Amino acid sequence: MLELRLVQGSLLKKVIESIKDLVTDANFDCSATGFSLQAMDSSHVALVALLLRAEGFEHYRCDRNISMGMNLTNMSKMLKCSGNDDIITIKADDGSDTVTFMFESPNQDKIADFEMKLMDIDSEHLGIPEAEYHAIVRMPSAEFARICKDLSSIGDTVVISVTKEGVKFSTRGDIGAANIVCRQNTTVDKPEEATVIEMNEPVNLTFALRYMNSFTKATPLSNTVTLSLSSELPVVVEYKIAEMGYIRFYLAPKIEEDENE
């Protein structure tokens, strides 16, 4: 028996919207500690890891660990039927091949049940080691989204280089080249507008902008984004989900660090 009641239902909608373009089908794993998902995109270049901790739900009941394979497109279709202020409850019976999304309007005068068929998905769970990253950049998520969007109109890849000066995003394409430098800036009124760079070693990595852009779909989930970079590791693009958990995107770098890319 599984019953998860999420008061802020729109959050679940945003989460699904942010990953459904990257991953079509995924297993949602529910345990006593929380509701999580880990999935790779079809080309095995990017990985998304989602965690919604049990504490974030108004009511969380998960009798035994259960893994539910869902088609994210279908799930998104159903979740779109909920209002933005609706309370969403996810329900599943043990051994059942369906999951039920229940949408309650805030004043409880409308209750909708959507039952979705589950699917068997063979997915490999990857062990993601804890790692010390050479550089960690925290910046406003909207800023990051803007940069990725702008650069992708010029080129296909972005070179992210972090130095003491700041973080530089650069690209090069048929029509020209672009460089965007964000300096460390902690002297702002609101902490979420700060750009904070923690750097142990300078890093210089190349990534496919296509994926970066897809990650920025999670921007509505959080005001800030954290980029963790190490020269021999995938970049981690993390959006924190307030009081609940996080959504992390891992993206393998382009193997050659080529400025001309």
Added chain:
Amino acid sequence: MSEIQTLEILEELSSLVSDRLQVVSYKWLSRNFLVSSNIAKKLLQEFVEKTKDDLEVVYTVAGWLKKAPPTFHIRLVPQPKLEEAKHDFDGNCSVQVYSVQSCIPKDPAAIWNAEYIQAEELSKQPISVDNCLRDNRFCGVSNSLVKRNAEGAPAAITVPQTKGVGIPGQAVGSSVNQIGSSLQPQPKKLEQASPKIALQSSNVTTPKIESDRSGTCDIQNKELDKDKTSLSIKKKGQSDKSSAGTKTSLANLWGRASSKSKSTNSSVEEKCHASKPNGVLDSADAQISARENLEAASSDDESGVNFKRASNDGGKKRRVVLDDSDEEDFETAVNLGSPNVPSTKSSQDPKQKSRTSDKEKSILNFDKQDECKPVVKEETEVDDASHYAKEEFSALYMGKNVRNAISERVHGKSPDIDVSSKNKVPEAAPCSPKRRKVLKTHIDERGREVTEVVWEGEEVGMKETTASKNNADSVNNSIGHTGKAEENGPANPVNRATTIKKSPAVGSTEPSHTTGKAGSKKGANAKDPKQGNILSFFKRK
């Protein structure tokens, strides 16, 4: 052949068959591992004996049929039906492994898919490369008179000319042969033929089986085959008739560059040049459409189209509607040139229009030949044309394999290429009219490159138009898609331009040739060699 080698091949065979699920025929095997076709058959036999349980075998059963009059018959038979098939034969029949595969494909065409691709690749190699198709070293049929001429000796030029005169008779003869008995006569015919034709004869074994297969994969098809041949005779009349107009109209359709060029240096003379090879060329078109009609008879969905086509033989006008300003020009050009205007988009058959009788046509043709002799360029034109006509008859039966012969030939002129692209039609036709999904790139009327995924069988119409366009556009303009661009005749700049434009379209008839811009871009995105894999960083739990 050494034991080790045999073992290696057998090992590879099993991986091909069971892992890659490929249909491995003896031909493929022979070409791939450079062993003779007999050895290849033995290898297959050995392989079958070793791993009998896990695979399906298609046998070639050859012998004289019991029924009168006795005909020599070659049949492809799946293992379960082998005994049954043997009963149909009189006395001893030879049984050889034709191919091994993990399962009998639903679509009989799949049986030769692999070898077709292989043959295509081989024939696409630059002519300087002496591959096994070119020198025909593994073919079971040998003929000391036959010499492959991969270097492109000009000597061959004379041959087709003399040949050309004989075209109609010869062609009819060959098809009569076909009707009379099954495929046996074909190699003979080819062997007697002059070097040029003989070039093809090296391929004969393949086509023989090819066409045979078309009959025997599906046993009932045999009857069909016969129908085909008779049909083709019938059609021949019409085919030769088709008018010179195709050229102009096609050229117009093809793009502005070519039509402009025509208007600038167009002269009566040029027109008649154009028209005469074309007439002959068209006969090939008609043959193909004969095939198609046949095909139509066997496939319900297409019949509508084909009947329409047949009715067009009456000589009605067809108009191309082009939404551009040149429309009027096109129309006039079309009307002047011919009643029949192929449209790229429609799969209707443009060719079957008849204006002049075929006799006239051929006469014109030969006259022209004489005229042209002094001029090398023109000579080759005509040469090609007559050639083409000649070939097309065997092509009809040889299916795709003619292609190989063609590309091996020195004169990679456009008509030849046309033959090759056209031959694909018949080749696809007998076994499966509409099966293959193919990425096609062509230039549309506005000069945009269009890449689309189409089912090959349904594309017939378009292919033809492409092909005939080539005929029409520049007869002595050779198309580089067989890697023979360097052999281009004295193509003028305009011609060259059209070649460039055309080649994607021509290439589009060859699946392996299609790399549309869009496609390649996507492909690059999908598998960027530089893109790291997340799995190389994180271990599976």
